[in-house]
Amino acid sequence: MLDAALLRNDLDTVVQGLAKRGVTFDQEAYQGLDAARRRVIQEAEALKAERNRVSDEVARLKRAKEDASHLIAAQAEVGRNLKALETAEKEAEAAFKAFMATLPNLPHESVPVGKDEHANVEVKRWGTPKAIEKPLDHVDLGTKLGILDLDRAAKLSGARFSILKGAGAKLERSLVSFMADLHAQAGWTEVLPPYLVLPECMYGTGQLPKFEQDLFKTHRGEDPLYLIPTAEVPVTNMYRDEILPAEQLPIRHFAFTPCFRSEAGSYGRDTKGIIRQHQFHKVELVAFATPEQAADELENLTLQAERILEALELPYRRMLLCSGDMGFSSRKTFDLEVWLPSQDTYREISSCSWFGDFQARRANIRAKAAGGKPQPLHTLNGSGLAVGRTWVAILENYQQPDGSVKVPKALQPYMGCDVIR
């Protein structure tokens, strides 16, 4: 949620910021909703003030044992009027809020302006892809090794699910443990949250109301419950409706969770293999910072994700996303892309974002310095890393001519072997 005060005081900044995303701001609709809202609030308040005055007068008279029946009779009418006004007030507030909730975050000034991923900027490249002759992709490698079974997975759950077996299953678990250990050693605090959350949580981080079609939805009794698309949702919402002492910031959490995505609208993309699944594992980094700390914290968080790739000796590059390619809630995003020999290109394996106070405003997460006023804090998060895609990257980058796969040194203690064959 954008700051309502910013819209009121500096609408140009908002209009220009949204334009960078290719979003046209409907000024007429905004001004109409805002004016209607304020008008009805003032009307209702004036009437309530009047009612309160008369009620106080009734109380005074009754205490003095005097007759107040004429006031009481006159007030009955006011009560009826007020009921209608309060309904109008709620509707006006809801309409205004609904409008605000559809506006994406404004890009940070350092974000390049562009329409789509072609305008993203490479800011860093690490490692050199090994020369592999006629590289196999992870599906061929995994299937031949007997550690990946997509056909039977389809039998269980349809497309975009997978079964890992033997060393494949162990590789997934090893990666999770390895990543978690590395983050814990760096001082991040592990969290193991629920995988089903209330709609409020999805609203807080920005998935709702706009992106319901991307979510898996279930229910408990009559009440809706959503499967998390990322640990960002439960971990960020841990502090919803709270005021944290500013001295505690930055707060750094990481969480290993499954992620569930309907992938609506991506039917043609990445249909082969396990790059794009309805269910996958992710170790997620989530940080809460003061506005002053936030820019450095984005760098810190991104570096933490990069450490995993470097420890696994996987070549990657860091991309600064342009305004048109960023997620709805993001103010600035770095994507980490890992080298995939079979595709002869880099593919996204992590996305590290700084949300400014956009999520904190929606989720009502604030920080208060001693003697200061509560202010929305800044939230950040990033994958550290997407486990399934790391699994893919290891198979493809560490493949050997005989179809076996070497185990990265850092992972050998977890795997208990140095090669998968």
Place this chain on the structure above:
RNA sequence: GGAGAGAUGGCAGAGUGGUCGAAUGCGCCUGACUCGAAAUCAGGUGUGGGAGUGAUCUCACCGGGGGUUCGAAUCCCUCUCUCUCCGCCA
């Protein structure tokens, strides 16, 4: 699944229809005392919205929603959550 008890400010905890945004204690801030500190004393100390250049005025908030009433923290309905006991269960 059954029975019962609860939810009040940063915390603890009063308040069962009007002078209650809410006693009291703790915590925190300011001042006095002191060379300084502790102790003591005095004062202050919630959040959000609306109007106004401003001092300020005003509205809402006692778990959520609805109702009764001139007036609700207080009465009624409903939901959620927490705790205790019984049953079931990974």
